[in-house]
Amino acid sequence: MKSTGLNTGAILLGLTLGVCITNGFARFAYGLILPAMRADLDWSYTQAGWINTANALGYIIGAMLTLLIVQRIPAARIFQWGMGLTVVFLIATAFTHDYSLLTLWRLLTGIGGAMAFIAGGALAAALHPDKQSRNALAIAIYYGVGGGLGMVLSGAGLPWLFHHYPPAIWPYSWGLMGLVSAIFLPLCLWAAQQLHPPVKPATPPQGHLPLGRMIFQILGYFGFGLGYIVYVTFLVAWMKRGFDTATLISAVWITMGLGIMLSPFIWRPLLARFRSGIPLAAILITMAAGGLLPLVLPSVLGLILSAALFGASVFMAPSAVTSFCRLNLPPERWGRAVSLFTVVFAVGQTIGPIAAGALGDITGDIGQSLAAGGAILALGALVALLQKPL
Structure with missing residues (x-):
């Protein structure tokens, strides 16, 4: 791609706004809206957890689907299709109260x-294929800044909407995010159109992944998927029991978003240093500490510190397993290994919300679900710590 620095920056902005929509709005903001939907729809x-499980099933x-078609269809086209689908059904969520349709739209x-x-x-x-340092920075901005920006924007607006209006206002929260997403969408589509990474033809598998020797990293990453989603889904619902102010909810969500935006720069040295499971273990124990802190220190300070720790680590677990694959496996196996970790994570992420919701119903205390999620993250950290270099 031949372009000016300004053009390259605009392209990266368009891609990053895509993550703002797909992760910050479409996935994580449900945690802000859940209490109002639960109150209004009884x-x-x-049931509330199942709605996020449906979204995870869709993931x-x-x-x-992406792994199946990426070797035949350009990444730009897949990105554009995915963005269009996300924005359309993000908006559609604002126009129904029907539980089955809400499930389908989230899926x-x-x-x-x-x-x-x-x-x-x-x-x-593909932005800087010949400049490794710039390429690494572009990827860090894409993954970190995008999702964090979505949380900052939703955290700055939605808690105040629910503060000034009754729970029945929740469709407008989806509509507002859909409107912002529709404004961002043209730049996202344009950015993808400017990039044409080569479509790599399918190649026969070359050797087997050493699954037995990777098992602790795999299990640790499963614990990440299972545990992190509980915190993101139910933290604000737990805050309704004594910390239900728009100012605090907004501050917590914005702090988490800012942590996500800074996290690539915080963890980069550790990821590059170790070939073992130490980076993933460190990230998971940081998340576990953040997830359990509101229960141990139920205060404004505890919540802000919790959000900071969790935000500064939650997006780095995928980077840890990607780095593990690159440092331990030959290049021809990287794609298969990362695909395996993606599926393992997605399965955990699917189980987490409905299991945590069921535990909250059984015990009558959603705090028990947060405790279980934090314990799972801590256990995942201990398991990942057992992972040796391959």
Whole structure:
């Protein structure tokens, strides 16, 4: 791609706004909206959790679909399809109260989000193919700044909407995010159109992955998928029991978003240094500490510190396993290994919300679900610590 620095910056901005939509709005913002939807629609925690499980199921389908077609269809086109699908059904969520349709719209949003997120990563990597340092920075901005920006924007606006209006206002929250996404969408589509990374033809598998020797990294990453989603889904619902102010909810969500935006720069030295499971273990124990802190220190300070720790680590677990694959496996096996970790993560992410919701209903305390999510992250850290270099 021949372009000016200004043009390259605009392209990266367009791709990054894609992650803002697919992750910050379409996936994570549900945690802000869940309490209002639950109150207005008289849902149990299990029903509320299922809505996010449906989104995670869509992510599995979208990820598998992308892996199947990426060797035949340009990444730019996959990204554009995924973005269009995500924005359409993000908006559609604002126009129904029907539980079955909400489930379907969340499923389709997950499919589109996964397609755009995965293909967008390939596009970001094509921005500076011959300049390794700039390429690494572009990828870090894409993954970190995009999702964090979505959380900052949703955290700055939605808590105040629910503060000034009754829970029945929740459709407008989806509509507002859909409107912002529709404004961002043309730049996202244009950015993808400027990049044309080569479509790599399918190649026969070359050797087997050493699954037995990777097992602790695999299990640790499964724990990440299972545990992190509980915190993101139900933290604000837990805050309704004594920390239900728009100012605090907004501050927590914005702090988490800023942590995500800074996280690539915080963790980069550790990721490059170790070939073992130490980076993933360190990231998971940081997340576990963040996830459990509100329960141990139920205060404004505890919540802000919790959000900072969690935000500064949550997006880095995928980077840890990607780095593990690159440092331990030959290049021809990287794609298969990363695909395996993607599926493992997605399965955990699918189980987490509905299981946590069911636990909240059984115990009558959604705090028990947060505790379980934090414990799973801590256990995942201990397991990942056992992973040796291959």
